[in-house]
Amino acid sequence: MFAQAAPAPLAAEHLTVEKLPPKTPHWIYVFDASFDNEIDMRLRLFDGDTYRRLGQIDAGFMPGINLSPDGTQSVVATTYFARGSRGTRTDVVEFSDNTTLTPLGEIVLPNKRAMTAPNLFNVAYSEDGHFVYAAYITPAASFGVLDPANKKVLGEIDTAGCVLVIPSGPNRVSSLCESGRLLTVTLNPDGHESSRAMSEPFFDADADPVFVQGIASEHGYAFLSYLGEVHEIDLSGAQPVFAPVWPLVSPAEKGHWRLGGTQVGALHRALHRLYVPMHQGGEGSHKEGGTEIWVFDTRSHKRLARWAFQSAGLARILAVQVSQDPAPLLFAADSAANVAVIDALSGHVKHIEKHLGQTPWMMLNP
Amino acid sequence: MRSLDQLFEHSSRSLARRTSRRSLLAGLGQILTGAALLPLLPIDRSGPALAEDAKPKAAGPESCDYWKYCAIDGFLCACCGGTSTSCPPGAAPSPITWIGTCHNPGDGRDYIVSYNDCCGKTSCGDCECNRNEREKPTYRPSRNNDLNWCMANADSNYHCSVSVILGVAEK
Numbered sequence: 001m002f003a004q005a006a007p008a009p010l011a012a013e014h015l016t017v018e019k020l021p022p023k024t025p026h027w028i029y030v031f032d033a034s035f036d037n038e039i040d041m042r043l044r045l046f047d048g049d050t051y052r053r054l055g056q057i058d059a060g061f062m063p064g065i066n067l068s069p070d071g072t073q074s075v076v077a078t079t080y081f082a083r084g085s086r087g088t089r090t091d092v093v094e095f096s097d098n099t100t101l102t103p104l105g106e107i108v109l110p111n112k113r114a115m116t117a118p119n120l121f122n123v124a125y126s127e128d129g130h131f132v133y134a135a136y137i138t139p140a141a142s143f144g145v146l147d148p149a150n151k152k153v154l155g156e157i158d159t160a161g162c163v164l165v166i167p168s169g170p171n172r173v174s175s176l177c178e179s180g181r182l183l184t185v186t187l188n189p190d191g192h193e194s195s196r197a198m199s200e201p202f203f204d205a206d207a208d209p210v211f212v213q214g215i216a217s218e219h220g221y222a223f224l225s226y227l228g229e230v231h232e233i234d235l236s237g238a239q240p241v242f243a244p245v246w247p248l249v250s251p252a253e254k255g256h257w258r259l260g261g262t263q264v265g266a267l268h269r270a271l272h273r274l275y276v277p278m279h280q281g282g283e284g285s286h287k288e289g290g291t292e293i294w295v296f297d298t299r300s301h302k303r304l305a306r307w308a309f310q311s312a313g314l315a316r317i318l319a320v321q322v323s324q325d326p327a328p329l330l331f332a333a334d335s336a337a338n339v340a341v342i343d344a345l346s347g348h349v350k351h352i353e354k355h356l357g358q359t360p361w362m363m364l365n366p
Numbered sequence: 367m368r369s370l371d372q373l374f375e376h377s378s379r380s381l382a383r384r385t386s387r388r389s390l391l392a393g394l395g396q397i398l399t400g401a402a403l404l405p406l407l408p409i410d411r412s413g414p415a416l417a418e419d420a421k422p423k424a425a426g427p428e429s430c431d432y433w434k435y436c437a438i439d440g441f442l443c444a445c446c447g448g449t450s451t452s453c454p455p456g457a458a459p460s461p462i463t464w465i466g467t468c469h470n471p472g473d474g475r476d477y478i479v480s481y482n483d484c485c486g487k488t489s490c491g492d493c494e495c496n497r498n499e500r501e502k503p504t505y506r507p508s509r510n511n512d513l514n515w516c517m518a519n520a521d522s523n524y525h526c527s528v529s530v531i532l533g534v535a536e537k
Binding site: 035036037038039061062079081084085086087089114115116117137138139162163164176177178205209210211212283284285286287 | 436437439462486487488489491494496497498499500501502503504505506507512513514517518521522523524
């Protein structure tokens, strides 16, 4: 017997740095709150078509995160301690290039940054990208106005107890108030306050507070309440316009079926479809994830579908996001750190990405 | 069965936001251990003793079900070297805080409690607890548990949370 000839050896390899492919509407930035080790939160970029994890942007301690209006940059408002978990605190806003996932620069903030649960309004861009706003809570409430082009803090604006930075137009910032009102500050070209206006109350913080996790709509944001009311606010004009409130639940369901989680709704703006994680529960269950996702038409206010995903292997759904293209994907992050990729038109589960981070609590898409 | 149903309901509620593999296994371990031991104990299974032992034990300070923790969202300091009213060694209490009202089934009273964070070390990571009775969003900070209440500490890293009785809530 003759021994077989040994196969040719493997060629020498070259270490390189991977380049991102061109972005698609099905990319999703998954915020991992790394709850067991909160000084090390991050954004993971995931492709909903190929199911590949494309890369990561580091996000420090209890950050605010957002994407620039054109999707080319990420902004992370975060905090670092000089000795890792302790030592001198530095609050900073960091920018990353979303085509390379490399840092583009930073703006050091006063140590006042709002350190709170993820939502779209801890840090936000103006519509034209000219300003970045950073929410401050010390617990006195105010916000910083930043110049991202020149990497400067332009100033700080007191918000009289109202919190967070809800951007509209090139120069307006609204904040949610305990009185149920919306404070809107208009800025001059230098980023200083030129005027402010307080709206009439649009919700009751005692009877039925709204979640601060607003959902971007065509002309503003939708805010959902603990008991399932939809408050749509048009922020395209100088003054906010509040649409008539409509319910996600029937009178029989109210108080028994509730929305809950960490990102409590997603809207496909062209199709007018709203996706909300819902569960059966009572007072105090507003952070519990959904056992179902309910789908609504925001024009007719009709419920179009109830989708349950336990049989597909999902746990309680904490966060939802939907792509904005004509063949949309619904992303659902659950309490076991799975992220499901779902056909947003049919509810068909296409893929479940296991353990996408430790605690995926919010998702953004370009 | 009613009490067992309640146990599972509450357990699943505690796990609703986040179920790490470790906590799931630990939780299952407790349930399975309990189930395995129940048929063996007590040795004397005659009437009254069995009925007494079958009563569910009130949850203690190392359990998220403990009555004082009705609006804690974080890690229990009692599992991290502290107690329900003290920070673990080397951690510093937050001077500012949020306030809640919890019902003590032991004496039937409602108590106003102060939920302080303990600060200056990284997340303890043990005994995650996420209860939100009467909890309100950030625009009502005195009733909000999403804020890092270590924010005003010299070392503002969040380590764990305690619940301190301030007094009886007046009806």
